[in-house]
Amino acid sequence: MKSRRSVLKKFLKTTSLLLMCSLLLTACGNLQNSSLSSGGGDTNKTSVQTTSSSDSSSYDVLLSGGKYKTSPISGLTAADNTNQFNSRSFESGLMSLSKKQFSTNNYVFQEGQVLTASKVVDWLGRKSKSNPTGLNPKDNGSKDENKRAPMYFQQMLEEDYLTKQDGKYKLAGMSIGIAMNKIDYYQKKQYGATYKTSISTAEQKEQGERIAKEVVKRLRANKEVGNIPIVVALYSVAPQDTLVGGTYFQYSISKSDSLGSWKDLNYRNQMLPTVNGENAINSSDADAFANFKDHIQNYFPNLSGVTAQAKYDGDTLKSLDITINTQFDGLAQVTSFTQFVQQSASKYLPSGADLDISIQTVDEQQAFVTRSNGKFTSHVYDAD
Template sequence: MRFAKWIGGGLLVLILGAALVFFGNFYHENSSNVSKSTKTSSSTTNSKITSKSGIQVTGKASDTEYKTVVKDGNYLVSKARGVTSSENASNAFNTTSFENGLLEVAKNHFSPKSYIFQEGQYLSSATALNWLDRKSSTNSLGLNPTDNKKYDDSRAPIYLQTIEEQDFMTQDGNNLKLSGIVIGLAMNTQDSYQKVQYGATYTQDIAKADMIAHGKTIAAEVIKRYRAMKSVGKDVPIVVAMYAQAKNDSLSGGSFYAWAQSKSGDSLGTWNGINDATVVLPMQDGTTYAKAVATETNKSFVKFQDNIEGFFPNLSSVTAQAAFNGSTVKGMNVTVTTQFYSATEIQSFANYISQVAPNYLPTNVPVQIRVQTSTGLQALIVQQKNEKTYTVNIIGSY
């Protein structure tokens, strides 16, 4: 039997923490940049600004980042984040690339220069659980197909794995107004299941055409349900972005493949393709992303790998995930696993990496290099977007 569940809180915090660094999408300012505060109202999409407690709008470091919403001094978290349709989904990379990629899609529709970001507040966790479950006699809201009790190629798989909502507000005088919503729908490319509870786990591959077709049907139904929410209404623009999950044993996350917009009412506009991909480096035989830029990026990464392995021979592995949009590198997440335990060795090694990385790794895009041992993270070396130099952070140092 399949159960919708919450991803473990501790794991999720770690994943999201890494996600906010990777690709540099979403850095927050501290309380010294907080602007006017607001008081929420449950009967309207506007929030009246007051000078006391309530909702506050933070500042931001640049026009490429969103101001965000804080309630009573605490970050206003999503009501449904972390809800997933299956107990068996275990690829943590999917969560990272899904949330980061969804924010990038949002920026193409709701500019950080004009909109304020708010975590999803309209889809509750209880509703999300029902939507992600199978349709049945006890759950008419299930967006996944009814269980046909088959365990061969004719089995009805779980297509929709996760749903994520992001809200975009505008400040209108003394009010915050809901002015846009982005909904991410993560679709399975492979479904894991058990024939009996606590039994062996089996996998069922989902054809790309079937995933796309079911995704379109699900997206249309999701739009209708959002439009039925009184707090959303009929005229708030809603963008739906479709994400193809990587398989559980993949060393990288999945990628977004399409988006469509509902400008008003229940109708969903034309579908538009998204040419995103995540490639594991060094590239292995069978890598399907055939763009020339991936080959060149891989060659440079192998040189980087050889360089640092020659400088410090006690390395266990050097791998990376490179994010592409067509023929453009969007960012890179590098993991260096070493056997070092000496603080001076880690310091020297991290400084060396920061010096040689610009010679081999992409510049002007977010790059995160994690140096870790069996005991945990030792150093974090980060290049921000539109920069060519790295900042070194030694974990546990003063």
């Protein structure tokens, strides 16, 4: 424990804070039982350069001092969770919610630059004498799955939204994602077996609201933030064994000191075909996908898998991310197959949903088909 702290402190003095922190945290596992001291701030110089989106529904992105700036807190996590689907949806979900508050026409985006890694490492830790700002509960001494105090707060994300004022980009809005565990994975001893503590939906909500309130209070104390609107959203981390990412379950817009009222979100993700006898969220969507899958498997030999992540808002299917694994990579066959997939998607899949279909072999991406706002695009790699 001591060596971990001293190593971190030493590195905090170096300039490449972000990289080092993520390396360190990867190396050290997680913060389950550790507390780490807080480091310094981060000054944020902005230049006028942006990468412009070709699409008005996406943000332009600020390049600071000519370079893209990553957030120093990116990738910091409290406990282990190997579900790779969480990280993208944690990011993309917060950006989608942000668009309701910060118009893509008026605001440019930058990864969060206000919160520092050392500060967030402390916040993600357990509260203790040596870590008074920890937002996870004190260790109650128990290692029992049902009696211990679990790590509720798993990860944090900051997104900054800037507007041009008097020729300069200034921070004008912020979004904060707070990832809450549904299952907390832990070891009773180092390198030991993994145990898990389940967290109820009610607890997730209660603890998430507590943490959000405290985070906003701390942010408001920062001069740079002051009274700008802050979107705070609570995300439920998907357990390791699911093949879909987590979802945001509620959000609030803080316009001044208070947090504002919470609004429920009803996003749900489901893997298709469903596994372990799970019921389909919507059986007609599941049937449509099964028909699509049968149709293409019937006409093309050597398809080793056709699966989808279905994303719902309430009962409405918003999108299907489909992965098709093939064993062929000949150009003519891939090209023909891509045409056929597009035709079949158009014929069988629910017409309202956006589609993102990846056609790949074990080695590499071969082609894709997308449908966005009803319009299909497809591409075969290296087709000349």
